[in-house]
Amino acid sequence: MPIPSFTIDGVLPPYVGPQGPGGALEDLSPYEVSALEVVTTLGTTQNRRDILRRWLDHRSQLRAVGIAQGFQWLDGSFLEQKEPNDLDTVSFIYRPAHAIQMPNWNAFIAGNLPLFDRGQLKQNFRLDALFIDLHGHPETIVEGPDTTWDCSLIVEATTCGRVC
Numbered sequence: 001m002p003i004p005s006f007t008i009d010g011v012l013p014p015y016v017g018p019q020g021p022g023g024a025l026e027d028l029s030p031y032e033v034s035a036l037e038v039v040t041t042l043g044t045t046q047n048r049r050d051i052l053r054r055w056l057d058h059r060s061q062l063r064a065v066g067i068a069q070g071f072q073w074l075d076g077s078f079l080e081q082k083e084p085n086d087l088d089t090v091s092f093i094y095r096p097a098h099a100i101q102m103p104n105w106n107a108f109i110a111g112n113l114p115l116f117d118r119g120q121l122k123q124n125f126r127l128d129a130l131f132i133d134l135h136g137h138p139e140t141i142v143e144g145p146d147t148t149w150d151c152s153l154i155v156e157a158t159t160c161g162r163v164c
Contacts (some may be wrong), residue, residue, distance in 0.1 A: 003033055003041045010081035030073055035059070042078065051078065051087050054125040058115065067111050068104030088128045095135045103132070122140060 004016045008053045017027030026032075032039075044104045059072075076088030099108035121127045143163065 003031060003037060006081040012079050017131065038074065045083065047083055048078070051084065051126045054086050055089070055127060058121070058125045058127060058129075061115055062091075062093075066098070066108075067093050068096070069094040070134065086122065086126045086128050090130045090132060092132045094132055095133065100135060105135075 004013055007013050012029065012031075014029045016029055017024060017041050039049075039052050039056070043052050070091060070093035070094040072092070073090040074087060075090070076086065078087040096108065099105045115126065116131060118129060121129045145148050
């Protein structure tokens with residue numbers, strides 16, 4: 001499904017389709033789209049294109065250090081019909097093979113802090129980013145502080161099940 005048009009209120013609709021809420025899953029937010037579609041649909045101003053370039057650069061750098069599998073949800077003012085300051089993301093990621101064990105994962109994060117630290121991400125990539133470790137225990141994933149987030153109007157950007 002393509003990214004739907006903004007509502008009269010200037011936001012993405014939480015659902016589309018004739019049945020409304022409770023309809024077909026593909027008609028409900030989050031909408032599964034490619035990174036290319038996010039860029040071509042939402043990159044309507046120079047400011048938005050700058051944010052999107054930085055978002056894509058961040059994704060590229062994650063891949064370069066071994067975060068090659070997962071998906072992202074996008075949210076915030078970027079998904080509204082106004083000029084945003086940043087892009088809110090929740091990245092559901094799988095650990096690289098060499099960082100499956102917790103001590104190795106902690107060392108991996110520490111060694112790549114500019115890609116995971118919220119303050120640095122905001123400054124360098126214009127992202128308000130959260131990460132969900134999909135290798136974590138199910139209760140931790142669902143009940144963790146980074147998961148309890150307003151998910152009402154989120155676009156999921158994924159291609160082939162990998163962070164692209």
